[in-house]
Amino acid sequence: MRAVALAAAVALCASPALAQFTYRPAGELVSGSGRGRPDMTSYAPGMRFPTESAPAYANSQVWGVGGNYGPSGSQCDARNRSYPWHDNYCESRSWDMPMCPSGTGHQGQDIRAANCQDNVHWVVAAATGRITNVGSYSVYLMADDGTRYDYLHMRSVQVAAGARVVRGDRLGRVSNNFGGTATTIHLHFNINRAVSGFGTVYAPTYGALIEAYQRLLSVTDPPDGGAPRDGGSPIDVPRDVPRDNGPDVVAMVDVPRDVPRDVPRDVPLDTGADAAALMDVPRDVPRDVPRDTGSDVAVARDLGAAPVDVGNDVGSDVGGEDASTPAPTPTEDAGCGCRTLPSRGGAAGPWLLALAALGLRRRRAMRS
Amino acid sequence: MRPPALLLPLLLLACRRDPPAPTSPPVTPPTVVAPTPAAPVDARRLRDLLRPESRRELDASTIPLLLPRDEALVAVAVVTAGPGWVAASIPLSDLTIAIHGNANRHPPPPGEVLRHASTLRGVPATVSRNELIRVATWEERGVAWSLDIECSSRPDLDVRCVQEDYLRALADSLVEVRP
Numbered sequence A: 001m002r003a004v005a006l007a008a009a010v011a012l013c014a015s016p017a018l019a020q021f022t023y024r025p026a027g028e029l030v031s032g033s034g035r036g037r038p039d040m041t042s043y044a045p046g047m048r049f050p051t052e053s054a055p056a057y058a059n060s061q062v063w064g065v066g067g068n069y070g071p072s073g074s075q076c077d078a079r080n081r082s083y084p085w086h087d088n089y090c091e092s093r094s095w096d097m098p099m100c101p102s103g104t105g106h107q108g109q110d111i112r113a114a115n116c117q118d119n120v121h122w123v124v125a126a127a128t129g130r131i132t133n134v135g136s137y138s139v140y141l142m143a144d145d146g147t148r149y150d151y152l153h154m155r156s157v158q159v160a161a162g163a164r165v166v167r168g169d170r171l172g173r174v175s176n177n178f179g180g181t182a183t184t185i186h187l188h189f190n191i192n193r194a195v196s197g198f199g200t201v202y203a204p205t206y207g208a209l210i211e212a213y214q215r216l217l218s219v220t221d222p223p224d225g226g227a228p229r230d231g232g233s234p235i236d237v238p239r240d241v242p243r244d245n246g247p248d249v250v251a252m253v254d255v256p257r258d259v260p261r262d263v264p265r266d267v268p269l270d271t272g273a274d275a276a277a278l279m280d281v282p283r284d285v286p287r288d289v290p291r292d293t294g295s296d297v298a299v300a301r302d303l304g305a306a307p308v309d310v311g312n313d314v315g316s317d318v319g320g321e322d323a324s325t326p327a328p329t330p331t332e333d334a335g336c337g338c339r340t341l342p343s344r345g346g347a348a349g350p351w352l353l354a355l356a357a358l359g360l361r362r363r364r365a366m367r368s
Numbered sequence B: 001m002r003p004p005a006l007l008l009p010l011l012l013l014a015c016r017r018d019p020p021a022p023t024s025p026p027v028t029p030p031t032v033v034a035p036t037p038a039a040p041v042d043a044r045r046l047r048d049l050l051r052p053e054s055r056r057e058l059d060a061s062t063i064p065l066l067l068p069r070d071e072a073l074v075a076v077a078v079v080t081a082g083p084g085w086v087a088a089s090i091p092l093s094d095l096t097i098a099i100h101g102n103a104n105r106h107p108p109p110p111g112e113v114l115r116h117a118s119t120l121r122g123v124p125a126t127v128s129r130n131e132l133i134r135v136a137t138w139e140e141r142g143v144a145w146s147l148d149i150e151c152s153s154r155p156d157l158d159v160r161c162v163q164e165d166y167l168r169a170l171a172d173s174l175v176e177v178r179p
Helices: A002-014 A016-020 A206-218 A246-251 A273-277 A320-324 A348-367 B007-016 B043-049 B052-060 B071-075 B165-172
Strands: A109-112 A122-124 A129-134 A138-143 A148-152 A170-173 A175-178 A181-195 A199-203 A331-333 A338-340 B065-068 B078-082 B085-091 B095-102 B118-120 B123-130 B133-140 B143-151 B174-177
Touching (some): A109 A206, A138 B085, A138 B095, A199 B123, A199 B133, A199 B143, B043 B052, B043 B071, B052 B085, B065 B071, B118 B165, B133 B165, B165 B174
Antiparallel strands (some): A122 A170, A181 A199, A331 A338, B065 B174, B078 B085, B085 B095, B095 B143
16 A cells, blocks of 8 residues: 555656646537537547647637637637646537537547647657648648548648658647638647548547547656657757746746737637638527536447537636546457547546555554 | 451451450458459559659559549659558649548447448548548548648638539549559
8 A cells, every 4th residue: 555655646746737637528518519429439549649748728729718609808818728628529510520429520629739829839740650741731640550640730840741750759830820811829630540431530539639648747658759859858848949837837828929919809810710610600509508517428429319518618617526536447449449538537646646645644544 | 148358367367366464463451452444544654653752652552542643743742651551642832632542441439330421433422621621531442542632822712622523523533553
């Protein structure tokens, strides 16, 4: 027991950032933003988290603060850079998407970097492989196992089609590049896999991202690219940008001086590509759908029968039950080449803390 | 009725013709079904139009590649190949075309039945968009294919990305080019 407590304490010391990380279940979208897919499967087990540094925030750029359908305000609002994470894989779009309950969906996950500085935060290779395509705002990386990772909206792209990259190599920087129109500063990340009898599909990304982010925070990513290339702490900011203070940067939202801090909602930032991307999204969707807190949505695997539409405003629910829910062991599926993550929680820190406290208490009891 | 005098030499010539050469087995992984006989387009010529480094990639590929008939597109294609997959990136001044073939297929998620809502190249297909990139996917002879068209400037307005016509025409024009 003492050994467990010691290990837990060491783990806590090594990764305080992990203790802060929480996420909402897969399939639980922002209220009114669509019907989610409650699938916590990691379709890319072992992948490197796509931003070089933590913290990073998976949530909707369209339904977040300053987004076209989100609360009014700046995209730099601290609520856009806070836990828990929110899945937006099946968020409302008009595009055909057979993996989503509604038959349409967003197909990937929006990820915001530590702060809303443009063209600063590095995006890295999720796996070793080849760059198969570089468009005006996209980069495709095909891993050796045939999984394709898509990175959108970057600037300062460091790679060209045909290049070989190693897991963790820098590909570009998080930005708002959208083919001459505008979007918010974020990374759109897809996982694309071949499926027998169909073709290729954009697989749910949320489970793989949670798994990879936990590794990034706990400094357990293997050194062959899993950790930053300089071997330093994963929450370090790249060397050529001003250092910030890790997780605390959530409250320190800096904007370059030449960018207005509060962008009006009718300027191109929110009316250009965002509007175009959503031009077919119904605008009359209810914004205040009652929140379903009773069921564990991630347990429902029959997607057609149990679509999820759960009310949950971005940034309004921090920690809470997520942090206090035990994390079951992931289960492997060899045929799928994927791994199913626990349906809830994800913050290992509190559990390690509880273990450490239990160990200390027993030790004191033995002494007394 | 007597046959015309010209017919007899023709028949004799036909009898002397060599039998057709046996076809060599396709160089594909076990999961890939043998391709159908060559299309009218000269696929070999398309291969030869590739840049040398792209030709080397294709030659190292374990699966054939689908390339557009348009020779101008083939001439600028960047081909990449890996274990069980092959890809071509075609960068143009105002759009980028990406073609991926992938034989590393996974079973669908348990209980999932994925259905296509459209057809391409005579087979069921899905035509969609991803962040304004016009995309399509289908399976052909045991390989999962995807075709992406990304418009460089105002993809929200460029008709090639807004509508399906350009993608459909391009998909129909794809020719199998073998290593």
